[in-house]
Amino acid sequence: MGGHLAADAGSVLAVVVLVAAVLFAVMAVRRRWFVRKGGTVECSLRVCPETGEPGPWRLGIARYQGDTLHWHRVFGFRARPRQVIHRRGLVVSGRRAPGDREAEGLLPGVEVIAVRDGGTRLELAMGASALTGFLSWLEAAPPGFPVDIPQPE
Structure with missing residues (x-):
């Protein structure tokens, strides 16, 4: 037996x-x-509600597609993006280094950029070269869409 x-x-x-x-x-x-497919960068994301604590950081891959940035979780199976960020109407509200507790859940050497896409507040954490690409993508917006990018604190 x-x-x-x-x-x-x-x-x-x-x-x-x-x-x-x-x-x-x-x-x-x-x-x-x-x-x-190209145009991808490693990028962590978290949703920040109007009230309460921000959600957890999620490791992902961001891919530029015209006027949108598609964000996919690294550890997932979906082919569709979890978050779609639109360049038109995107407001960058802050840029900072991650706090000590945050840094534990993020890739090393990242900066955090706070954005508002319509009614959704998000934070993106990305390395220096990915951040440069993101800011260039924002600045390349068509005329009539001013972009105000704050300097790091």
Whole structure:
């Protein structure tokens, strides 16, 4: 009887490992698919409600598509973006270094930029080169859409 139980436990463990490997492979292929299309940067995002504490930081990939920035979670399976940020009407309200407690959940060497897209307040955390690209994307807006970009505090 003990031999059958060990074989059953081994089979279950093998299935669990196989499922985990398939899920990891799907996430890796999805990430590679996003990156191959070009215009992508690593970018963490969190939603900041009008009242209360901001949400948790989520690691993701941002991809520029014309007048929108599509943000996808790194650890996810969706092909559609979790957040779409529109360049037209985007207001940058602040730029800062992450706090000590925040830095633990972010990639090293990032800056945080606070934005408002319509009624949604967000914070984006990205490295220096990604931030330069983001600010250039904002400044490249068509005429008639002034962009005010605050300097870091």
